[in-house]
Amino acid sequence: METETILMEHSDTIRTDRFDIRHTFESGQPLTFHADYTESGPSRNLSYATGRGRISVASKGNRLSYDYIGDYSASSARNEVVRRFALADDIQAIYAGINTDPFMDSAIRSFNGMRITENDPWEATLCFIISQFNNIKRIRLITRKLIERFGETYGYDNKELKLFPSASAIADASLEDIKVCGTGFRAEYIKSAATACTNSLDLQSLYPMDYEPAKSALMELDGVGDKVADCILLFGYRKMEAFPIDTWIKRVMETVYFKGRKKTIKELHRFAERRWEPEMLGYAQQYLFHNARSLKVGR
DNA sequence: ACCCAGGCGGGCG
């Protein structure tokens, strides 16, 4: 029974250490934009569409159980969960490395167990093209509409299962159909990037590449600039040298590290690269970001 | 009503 197709639901469990499903879900990662999250008492549940099925994880304390539906074998489903939630990361070592000041210390204490998830590169690309000049609530609205409209449909227990839409499905869609999902001026970017990822750019080929050349390749895509490329590299490829600087990161760094003085994106990148280890920059950014948003720094 | 949102592309000096 290698590749079970749908209609059969399977489950398994994994022991985890310092994994907080809620902080991970709420911290502005691709799962924030499309997953379903519920809480009941001590148990937290996260359910999301992938390109080939649907995964549902539930955590109670240090036990994580998961169900899967779709084109998964037992081992590929387990691999998906372990990778998606970065369960192999040595989070203690990361905390020791990035805890350089009181603000970081408070971020680590407030959001202990927040992981940087690993998402499919196309999934990350689509989510973060949508994210530009936008807010998290609306990014979520748009992403879910795209899944609903363009995700492949499977029947499942008298219900419907929507997969995360492939690049080719979006490439084949009309601009109007993409706009109906609320994408606005980003519709052209989305269609163009989807077409490129279907025809000319093989996103899989970026995995073995170094950070800089991979970033250059991504920035060839329409609608992908410095910040979105860093997000794709971090949340899609887990290249930890990536340090996406958005309005929140800019404000919080100016406030915490520069006494409120204005700094350029370039200066902030340089500062981060001197302050934190390259293999931990992504985590440093994520804890800064979520703490800043939570405290509304500068708002 | 008005303002803003995990930025980017294009045009300018």
Next chain:
DNA sequence: CGCCCGCATGGG
């Protein structure tokens, strides 16, 4: 290189 501008849309 830096700066400035417009950009669709929905929620506060």
